[in-house]
Amino acid sequence: xxxxxxxxxxxxxxxxxxxxxxxxxxxxxxxxxxxxxxxxxxxxxxxxxxxxxxxxxxxxxxxxxxxxxxxxxxxxxxxxxxxxxxxxxxxxxxxxxxxxxxxxxxxxxxxxxxxxxxxxxxxxxxxxxxxxxxxxxxxxxxxxxxxxxxxxxxxxxxxxxxxxxxxxxxxxxxxxxxxxxxxxxxxxxxxxxxxxxxxxxxxxxxxxxxxxxxxxxxxxxxxxxxxxxxxxxxxxxxxxxxxxxxxxxxxxxxxxxxxxxxxxxxxxxxxxxxxxxxxxxxxxxxxxxxxxxxxxxxxxxxxxxxxxxxxxxxxxxxxxxxxxxxxxx
Amino acid sequence: xxxxxxxxxxxxxxxxxxxxxxxxxxxxxxxxxxxxxxxxxxxxxxxxxxxxxxxxxxxxxxxxxxxxxxxxxxxxxxxxxxxxxxxxxxxxxxxxxxxxxxxxxxxxxxxxxxxxxxxxxxxxxxxxxxxxxxxxxxxxxxxxxxxxxxxxxxxxxxxxxxxxxxxxxxxxxxxxxxxxxxxxxxxxxxxxxxxxxxxxxxxxxxxxxxxxxxxxxxxxxxxxxxxxxxxxxxxxxxxxxxxxxxxxxxxxxxxxxxxxxxxxxxxxxxxxxxxxxxxxxxxxxxxxxxxxxxxxxxxxxxxxxxxxxxxxxxxxxxxxxxxxxx
Numbered sequence: 255x256x257x258x259x260x261x262x263x264x265x266x267x268x269x270x271x272x273x274x275x276x277x278x279x280x281x282x283x284x285x286x287x288x289x290x291x292x293x294x295x296x297x298x299x300x301x302x303x304x305x306x307x308x309x310x311x312x313x314x315x316x317x318x319x320x321x322x323x324x325x326x327x328x329x330x331x332x333x334x335x336x337x338x339x340x341x342x343x344x345x346x347x348x349x350x351x352x353x354x355x356x357x358x359x360x361x362x363x364x365x366x367x368x369x370x371x372x373x374x375x376x377x378x379x380x381x382x383x384x385x386x387x388x389x390x391x392x393x394x395x396x397x398x399x400x401x402x403x404x405x406x407x408x409x410x411x412x413x414x415x416x417x418x419x420x421x422x423x424x425x426x427x428x429x430x431x432x433x434x435x436x437x438x439x440x441x442x443x444x445x446x447x448x449x450x451x452x453x454x455x456x457x458x459x460x461x462x463x464x465x466x467x468x469x470x471x472x473x474x475x476x477x478x479x480x481x482x483x484x485x486x487x488x489x490x491x492x493x494x495x496x497x498x499x500x501x502x503x504x505x506x507x508x509x510x511x512x513x514x515x516x517x518x519x520x521x522x523x524x525x526x527x528x529x530x531x532x533x534x535x536x537x538x539x540x541x542x543x544x545x546x547x548x549x550x551x552x553x554x555x556x557x558x559x560x561x562x563x564x565x566x567x568x569x570x571x572x573x574x575x576x577x578x579x580x581x582x583x
Numbered sequence: 584x585x586x587x588x589x590x591x592x593x594x595x596x597x598x599x600x601x602x603x604x605x606x607x608x609x610x611x612x613x614x615x616x617x618x619x620x621x622x623x624x625x626x627x628x629x630x631x632x633x634x635x636x637x638x639x640x641x642x643x644x645x646x647x648x649x650x651x652x653x654x655x656x657x658x659x660x661x662x663x664x665x666x667x668x669x670x671x672x673x674x675x676x677x678x679x680x681x682x683x684x685x686x687x688x689x690x691x692x693x694x695x696x697x698x699x700x701x702x703x704x705x706x707x708x709x710x711x712x713x714x715x716x717x718x719x720x721x722x723x724x725x726x727x728x729x730x731x732x733x734x735x736x737x738x739x740x741x742x743x744x745x746x747x748x749x750x751x752x753x754x755x756x757x758x759x760x761x762x763x764x765x766x767x768x769x770x771x772x773x774x775x776x777x778x779x780x781x782x783x784x785x786x787x788x789x790x791x792x793x794x795x796x797x798x799x800x801x802x803x804x805x806x807x808x809x810x811x812x813x814x815x816x817x818x819x820x821x822x823x824x825x826x827x828x829x830x831x832x833x834x835x836x837x838x839x840x841x842x843x844x845x846x847x848x849x850x851x852x853x854x855x856x857x858x859x860x861x862x863x864x865x866x867x868x869x870x871x872x873x874x875x876x877x878x879x880x881x882x883x884x885x886x887x888x889x890x891x892x893x894x895x896x897x898x899x900x901x902x903x904x905x906x907x908x909x
Contacts, residue, residue: 316653316657318653347690348690349689349690349692350690350691351690352687352688352689352690353688353689353690354688357689359688359689359690359692359693360692361689361692361693362692366653366656366657366693367685367693369681371676371680374645374649374680374681375649377645377646377648377649377650377652377653377677378649378650378652378653378656378681379653380653381649381650381651381652381654381656381657382653382654382656382657383653384650384653384654384659385653385654385657385658385659386657388609388635388654388659389658389659395653395657407645408645408646408676411641411643411645411646411649412645412646412649412650414641414643415640415641415643415646415650418641419638571691572686572687572690572691573686573726574686574750575686575696575748575750577691579725580824581725581823581824581825582824582825582826582827582859583777583824583825583826583827583828583829
């Protein structure tokens with residue numbers, strides 16, 4: 255497969271992944287320290303999907319993600335500080351602490367939400383693509399979803415109608431092998447839960463290495479180009495692995511021995527380091543990128559900790575277009 | 584003399600006026616294109632606006648409303664049709680979990696300016712899965728505006744307000760009213776969301792009604808007028824925003840309140856109206872608040888059975904007589 259990203263771009267993508275990884279670790283630590291309430295669904299291990307795809311998209315393209323969506327928010331331009339502040343219930347949170355970990359959104363960067371009802375956002379992405387087509391804007395929309403979403407009806411309704419209307423939408427599955435605690439293969443009739451469904455709608459599909467940022471970027475670039483040219487939707491199934499459990503209450507004891515270790519050997523950051531070395535990038539440059547990332551994360555943690563909690567009065571704003579929440583006269 | 588049109592024709596007229604005014608308005612739904620809709624409420628739109636703006640969909644309620652949502656978030660004003668309001672259950676995730684929460688849970692970053700239209704209500708013998716009045720489902724969800732017009736002119740005026748609103752609107756068209764006639768609306772007619780209408784003025788008792796129960800209330804008021812009773816009929820027009828100011832002002836005049844609603848008594852919207860009046864208008868009342876609502880059973884098929892379940896003029900008249908005798 256022709257996958258070629260220049261050394262300078264690749265180092266930039268590596269640094270983005272390093273920032274996301276550091277932020278996810280910080281989120282984990284802050285949760286254990288009691289500073290993040292509710293739950294978190296960490297995306298450590300999935301970074302290459304978000305960063306590779308974002309690199310291949312236009313800044314004005316639309317992204318819809320899931321409750322495991324920290325990496326997509328940051329890949330599209332949400333800062334680690336505003337994401338961590340959101341998780342920590344601070345007024346500087348990217349959603350003013352009204353959304354939380356599962357709903358990170360950065361609309362100004364085309365990141366149109368993280369959705370916590372499995373599969374619900376696939377029709378939305380198709381709708382955004384329909385809108386782009388109606389407006390002739392040349393934008394594409396992308397729905398990122400987990401393997402668990404492949405067995406819900408909304409996915410099939412979206413794939414069918416997106417195919418019929420030839421919409422500029424990409425359906426990108428992050429197949430991390432587990433539907434929450436259950437192996438996806440044990441509850442799915444096909445081997446590749448996303449890619450194997452595409453032929454039913456006459457859609458092109460590819461199974462790709464979701465841990466290789468260059469492979470993801472290449473596949474998304476080709477699919478987006480086809481979509482912009484009127485070629486319709488593409489289904490991509492990116493094979494990846496979540497390095498933490500499903501959510502904060504899951505120790506992931508259901509994993510067979512050795513599975514985590516074999517995936518850690520193919521960690522997206524490790525694969526990127528190998529590619530950088532192949533490009534002749536000096537180790538010192540890689541280390542410097544990691545150091546910059548660590549600094550960004552440390553400053554983000556400090557800023558989020560220092561930020562004020564929300565104004566309680568803000569609980570009653572942002573329901574209606576007038577900014578308020580009045581339901582009666 | 585003003586032109587007279589049917590409630591059914593008012594739906595397509597109201598949509599067409601907005602589509603002529605704003606090129607970002609588009610429609611999608613099952614059979615809404617060349618077929619003109621199963622209730623013919625989109626007749627003529629496909630011919631005037633063409634296949635790019637009037638989109639036939641498969642029977643995929645989640646795709647219809649979910650795609651409308653994604654389009655609304657990105658610069659289009661979709662008007663989605665869900666054929667029967669019972670089918671809202673097939674896409675309720677979008678109306679309960681997604682659309683109404685988006686602005687709030689993003690801290691105000693995202694707006695969802697869409698309208699979901701649907702044919703609501705009973706009286707036509709369609710049985711339990713095609714006859715329900717489900718406006719109380721919508722009332723239970725913070726973040727949805729809920730509209731249910733009773734007259735052709737209000738259909739046009741409220742559609743204008745709903746389509747122009749930057750808030751999501753669930754627009755209930757009553758199946759039993761489609762054939763009813765009334766004056767059409769002048770050009771540019773717009774009825775702001777959340778303003779009730781006094782459909783008939785009176786000083787002896789207030790009847791609060793919505794959609795199909797407005798003509799029931801007016802017929803009952805006519806019957807009582809023969810005995811010298813002047814009933815005031817308040818047509819709410821919207822459940823969200825709910826115009827309690829108009830209701831309370833009317834009760835202040837009449838001291839008696841009857842609420843007539845087609846959704847079930849249990850969980851029906853009349854409970855909310857009664858609650859506010861009891862809380863804020865208790866001293867205005869000379870009698871208990873009464874409600875005529877649907878029985879808490881699935882809608883039966885046969886006319887003789889359906890009449891037992893949903894409000895009728897006779898039930899409204901009986902309730903009024905009882906209330907006036909208190």
